Amino acid sequence: MDIGFSPEEMRFREQCRDWLHANIPAEIRPLDAADAIDFDKHWQRQLFDAGWAGINWPTDYGGRGLSIVQQVIWLEEYAKAHAPWIGANFVGINHGGPTLILNASEEQKAFHLPQILKGEAIWCQGFSEPGAGSDLAGIQTRGRIDGDELVINGSKIWTSFAHVADWQELVLRTEDGSRRHAGLSWVICDMHAPGITIRPIRKMSGQTEFAEVFYDDVRIPLNNVVGGLGNGWKVAMSTLSFERGTGFIADQVKQSEEIAELISKARANGMINNDHIADQLAQMRAEVAALRAMTYRNISEVVRTGQPGPEASIIRLFTAELGQRLERMAVLLLGEVILDFAYGDDNAVHDYLRGFASTIAGGTAQIQRDIIGERLLGLPKSR
């Protein structure tokens, strides 16, 4: 075991740092998806042109074909440099693309992957429905097969970036009378197709970033099914494993910067003399260090065995809850200043309100605990 990086990796780190230093946009990323979309696309294109998009994606589809350790180094430097959130590119880069790499046909990959990397195609995720949240197998949106097309009816909700997206990971029921996990398909849905209506929804933190999506006789070619008709559950699970599995790498660095800032703030305003606060800060400093260790352990496991260890689900839950405790501490240190918050503000109060998502989106903390208990500890399945 060792925590050092090879000379080659250190050179790579320097290249990342130098490029980021010279190229991070001076402009601040707007909060609303509709205002941010041009910014997001432009920044993604810039990343692609400089070779920083898809660092560990196959070269055939526009990636760099480098190692996962190099991908981690990039994400670490990215967070350290306070580079902007990839925003609307989040779904395509973090789980849409990886799902296609694993499950899609050559034709689908060749068409979509380069567009994702270049920021030309924005993706969104149509999994959740009003009646199917934690219980994803309760999906009711239907696709009737008509010749070489699917005719889609139903609705999705909480779809992040739906109103600015070009494509959607759409999971729907393609087999009449099928129940639960059977009869579902994972389909690439064209968000510009006739029959789609989108109602954006505002969050309690102010921004309008997700939406409800209605499908009224929407026609999508059968060719757009990924991984085969009726295999939607399996493909969706691979999407979720990417969604739950990779996001934490950047969080780990962000949280380490945050805790250092919180400690100096508490020193400056004297609140560090409150033993309870000092103790919580010390605890979180230790936990943030452990999060990096856990991330490295997980990455080492991928390098060694080709897949993340079962502890990936632990990292995700721990990151989410630690993040929320940091956000709570930040507003505690602010005191009554939090009352000045107004929609549109991009500050600690905003982060605190927005951060409630981290134990809800992509599987709630309760569902994550079920997964840890059942898959890691072998406890009986409750659902």
Add this chain to the structure above:
Amino acid sequence: MDLTPDEDQMALQTATNDWCRAHMPLAEARSRPEGLWQQLEMMGWVGMTAPAMDLDHPTEALVFAELGRFLAPVALLSSAVAARWTKFDGKVALALAGTDNIRLFDSHNATHALGLFDANIGSVNIDADCETRRSLDLSTSIAHLQSNPPVETINDPRAALHLQLLVAAFSVGCADAARDMAADYATLRQQFDRPIGWFQSLKHICSDMAVRAAVARSQLYYAACALQAGESDAAFHVTAAKRLADQAALDNGRANIQVHGGIGMTDEASPHLCLKRAHLLQFLAPAESRILLAVSP
């Protein structure tokens, strides 16, 4: 960078675990047999940290976490540090310098005791007539040194970090043991016609135990590597490991009792052994908040 054990390390881990399972079961920690220490010496666990053995800290941490999982005698900790940093070999008792006096653990047949004195590792002579009895942790004896003996200290701060790292490894093992005991029981014990682990309120107690244990173990590995590499922030990382490991051992120790219900708080069942061990480890080379809050760790 690689924070997973390599093949040799995994083999050593498994061998340690197998031996402990066969010869030093956790359930017997309520009263360890007389001859156990000789067996540990014969197997090489006692002298393995001597400079001549050239064992690295990560490997040591892995082995001590396994020993800790079976609530191995705590004199292994003091003897390991003594073997590396002092002229004593063989059994060295564990000393805890408190505010009132010095407590000694596992002092049977030992002529010296080692522990932290202020911030440094130090050792003291043990009086022959020192009276011993059982401690809260039933696996070990406790004695109070009445006099104020001269302390021979080692001024190298790495010695203190070495002790802190090994204690953290013991705590990680202890946290693992409680987690596994709870998960096993939650699978076996039936109420309302199903295993109690089916109920989420119990399942999630167990999941949180798994999270705490994984967090602590990860930081233990990182800290061991940082100490081995002589990194400037090694003290920070070892302190963080100790804090998280103590907490995991204590919290898992308590949670395990809750998962067991009535049997969990009896003397005859094992859960209390883990909790009591966690309370002992908590006072050994404790993690200082000051180090965790330092401006640049």
